[in-house]
Every structure is written in C-alpha cells, then in structure tokens.
Amino acid sequence: ETGVTQTPRHLVMGMTNKKSLKCEQHLGHNAMYWYKQSAKKPLELMFVYSLEERVENNSVPSRFSPECPNSSHLFLHLHTLQPEDSALYLCASSQGLAESYEQYFGPGTRLTVT
Amino acid sequence: AQSVAQPEDQVNVAEGNPLTVKCTYSVSGNPYLFWYVQYPNRGLQFLLKYITGDNLVKGSYGFEAEFNKSQTSFHLKKPSALVSDSALYFCAVRDNTNAGKSTFGDGTTLTVKP
Numbered sequence: 001e002t003g004v005t006q007t008p009r010h011l012v013m014g015m016t017n018k019k020s021l022k023c024e025q026h027l028g029h030n031a032m033y034w035y036k037q038s039a040k041k042p043l044e045l046m047f048v049y050s051l052e053e054r055v056e057n058n059s060v061p062s063r064f065s066p067e068c069p070n071s072s073h074l075f076l077h078l079h080t081l082q083p084e085d086s087a088l089y090l091c092a093s094s095q096g097l098a099e100s101y102e103q104y105f106g107p108g109t110r111l112t113v114t
Numbered sequence: 115a116q117s118v119a120q121p122e123d124q125v126n127v128a129e130g131n132p133l134t135v136k137c138t139y140s141v142s143g144n145p146y147l148f149w150y151v152q153y154p155n156r157g158l159q160f161l162l163k164y165i166t167g168d169n170l171v172k173g174s175y176g177f178e179a180e181f182n183k184s185q186t187s188f189h190l191k192k193p194s195a196l197v198s199d200s201a202l203y204f205c206a207v208r209d210n211t212n213a214g215k216s217t218f219g220d221g222t223t224l225t226v227k228p
Contacts, residue, residue, distance in 0.1 A: 004157070043158075043204065043218040056215060090157050099146040099208040100165045103216065105157030 003027045006091050006106035013081065014114055021076040021109045023091030030096050032074040033103065034066060037088040049074060050097050081113045116141045118207050120219035127195045127226055135190040135222045137205030147188040148206040148216070149179055158204060164188060175199070195226045 004025045013019050025032065034046040048056035049068040063085075065077040074091055088108040094101040117140045127133045139145055146165055150158040162173025169181045179190045190203060205219040 006157075042220050045215060048215070092157075100163075102148055102160040102163050103150075103158075104160065105150075107155070107157045110155075 003104050004091060004093055004106035006089075006109050008109060009107065010110045010112075012112045012114060013078070015081060015083075017081075018077070018079040020078065021089055021091075021111075023074040023076075023106055025072055025074075025091075025093040025104070025106075027093055027095075027104060029093040029104070030071055031094045031101075032068060032071070033092040033094075034074065034076055035090040035092065037090055037108070038086075043090075047076075048097070055097065078111075081111075083113050086111055086113045116207050116209050116215075116217045118205050118217050118219040120203075120205055120222045122222050123220075124223045124225065127224070129197055129226050129228050130194050133190075133192050133195040133199070133224065133226070135203050135205075135224060137188045137190065137219060138186050139188060139205070139207045140186065141207055141209035143209040145186075145188075146208045147179075147181065148208075149173065149177070149188075149190050150204045150206060150218075152202040152204065152221075154201075161190070161203075195224075197226050197228055200224055200226045 007022045031050045036044045045058050046060045047066045052068045063080050067075040090108045091106040092103040094103045119138045148163045149161040152158045162171050164171050164181045172178045177192050202221045204221050206216045208216050
C-alpha cells in the first residue's frame with residue numbers, strides 16, 4: 001500500500017484555480033501512469049512515462065499537464081478545469097513498459113471541481 | 115486493438131460458497147491478463163496475472179484464475195468466499211503489440227453476504 005503515494009488525497013478547486021497532484025513511487029520502477037476513474041465509466045489511461053519520457057498521451061485536454069522530473073515522481077498540473085473533470089485520479093507504476101509487468105496503484109486523489 | 119469485457123456488473127455470493135467473476139478479452143497479439151481489486155477509497159491492488167505456462171494461475175488472498183484460449187476468457191475464482199472479499203474487481207489485458215497500454219474492464223462489484 002505504501003509503494004505508491006499520492007497527495008493530496010482530496011482536492012476541491014474552482015474552475016479558475018491552478019493546482020497540482022503529486023505521485024511518488026518507492027518501488028524502483030521505471031514506468032509511471034496517470035489514470036482517471038469516473039463513476040460508471042471504465043478506467044481511462046491519461047499519460048504514460050517511461051524513464052521520465054512521455055510515451056503516451058491519450059487525447060487528454062491541455063488543461064491537464066503532466067510532469068515527470070525523475071523516475072520516482074510524477075505530477076499532474078491542473079488549470080481551468082471543468083466540472084466534468086471531477087473524478088478519482090490514480091497514479092500507477094510498473095517495473096517497465098513490457099506487457100508482462102503488473103501495475104501498482106496509489107490510493108488516488110479525489111478531485112471535485114466546483 | 116484490445117478490449118476486455120466483464121459481463122456482470124454485480125456478483126452476489128454467500129460466505130463460504132465458491133465465487134466466479136467473469137472476464138473475456140480480445141487482443142491482436144499474445145494476451146497478458148491481469149486481475150486487480152479495489153476496496154472503497156483505495157487504489158487498485160494487483161491480484162494475479164497470466165503471462166504464459168499453466169492455464170491456472172494462483173494469486174493473493176486465495177484467488178485463482180483460469181486462462182482459456184479457445185473461449186478467450188480469464189475468469190477469477192475462489193473456492194470459499196469471505197465477507198472481506200467484497201470489493202470492485204477489474205480484469206485488464208495488455209498485448210505484445212501495444213506495450214505500455216493496459217485496457218481495463220468496467221469492473222464487477224462482488225458482494226459476499228454472511
């Protein structure tokens with residue numbers, strides 16, 4: 001459970017605010033991911049990083065901006081969000097990008113946009 | 115393209131009875147299949163995976179899953195359910211033509227009643 005940590009756990013922000021979500025993994029993994037989990041919708045992959053390089057950007061609006069300064073840390077910068085962006089944002093890591101590796105998830109940040 | 119289907123939104127079983135949570139998949143290449151569990155207000159937790167080899171895979175907390183290539187299925191099973199198994203279960207697939215990207219099913223809510 002403590003392998004991947006996320007802060008804050010809960011965040012309420014107005015549509016004009018700027019905030020950042022932080023993820024840290026203590027597993028020595030090389031790949032990190034951001035997912036969006038909305039009620040009654042499947043898990044949506046947003047971004048994938050491998051060795052600090054972005055390898056996937058899944059048609060995510062530009063109001064979401066990821067940053068991966070090193071292999072242990074991943075940020076999601078948020079600005080001018082919409083109410084429909086309210087969701088649970090999950091960070092995950094894996095040993096690498098190979099298809100055989102499972103992912104380890106953080107507890108998520110529950111985001112509410114008012 | 116890859117996809118995963120979990121045909122049941124909800125599965126209810128009595129404590130002590132066997133449980134099955136169903137998953138079928140579609141991939142272009144060789145399938146790499148995973149089961150994850152999500153407890154309330156938590157991230158997803160890895161349970162088990164099929165990479166190659168034995169079709170019956172054993173994982174955490176007494177869970178197992180059977181890979182069936184002809185039926186393209188990977189059902190999760192447990193011989194004797196516990197109340198504490200009540201949670202949301204996700205099946206996921208990765209294939210060797212789309213490294214880095216997992217596709218998750220919509221999830222199945224398992225309720226185990228005392």
